[in-house]
Amino acid sequence: MTVRRLADNQDIKFKFDNQDLKFLNSLLENYPKDKKQSAVVPSLFYAQRKAGGWLPEKAILAVSDFLDMPKIRVLEIATFYSMFNLQPSGDHFVQVCGTTPCWLRGAENIKKACKDYIGQEREVSKDGLCWIEVECLGACVNAPMIQINDDYYEDLDYESTVKILKDIKNKKNIIKGSQIGRKSSEPLERD
Numbered sequence: 552m553t554v555r556r557l558a559d560n561q562d563i564k565f566k567f568d569n570q571d572l573k574f575l576n577s578l579l580e581n582y583p584k585d586k587k588q589s590a591v592v593p594s595l596f597y598a599q600r601k602a603g604g605w606l607p608e609k610a611i612l613a614v615s616d617f618l619d620m621p622k623i624r625v626l627e628i629a630t631f632y633s634m635f636n637l638q639p640s641g642d643h644f645v646q647v648c649g650t651t652p653c654w655l656r657g658a659e660n661i662k663k664a665c666k667d668y669i670g671q672e673r674e675v676s677k678d679g680l681c682w683i684e685v686e687c688l689g690a691c692v693n694a695p696m697i698q699i700n701d702d703y704y705e706d707l708d709y710e711s712t713v714k715i716l717k718d719i720k721n722k723k724n725i726i727k728g729s730q731i732g733r734k735s736s737e738p739l740e741r742d
């Protein structure tokens with residue numbers, strides 16, 4: 552099991568402004584009035600996005616204050632779910648699926664492309680790229696695949712992965728979804 556700890560460097564300012572509070576209060580409308588702590592996961596997601604893709608301790612504290620929850624309870628949730636990043640994750644956060652269907656279809660080559668082009672797992676490169684291996688992202692039929700920020704890139708191999716990473720670095724447009732022209736998850740044509 553991965554050890555998940557807060558980042559050593561916590562030198563970052565974080566505070567919810569009025570606009571943030573307006574949005575967070577709108578989240579509370581989804582829950583019974585006396586159960587506002589139920590909004591902890593979406594509130595942490597919002598805080599993570601505001602902080603640039605990860606959760607510094609101040610963001611966890613801000614959520615704890617907003618929801619009137621003990622800090623330790625919010626910390627437990629932030630450290631439990633792998634979709635919360637406790638370390639900076641760069642401007643382009645690459646999640647490589649390494650679960651069995653992707654692994655059988657070549658996920659090791661995708662990880663190698665990330666290692667060759669970005670560097671060690673979890674380290675942010677000077678180009679603002681960072682990669683980690685994750686469990687199934689639910690697009691197994693187009694395996695192997697990665698998620699970069701909010702988008703999926705599928706039907707990958709070593710070369711197409713490197714091309715995507717280079718295009719990000721060079722600020723070129725990248726085609727989302729299948730990299731072999733497959734529409735959605737339609738069957739591959741056979742000879």
Ligand code: FES
Pocket residue numbers: 648649650651652653654686687688689690691692694695696
């Ligand atoms: S196993 Fe990779 S997306 Fe499901």
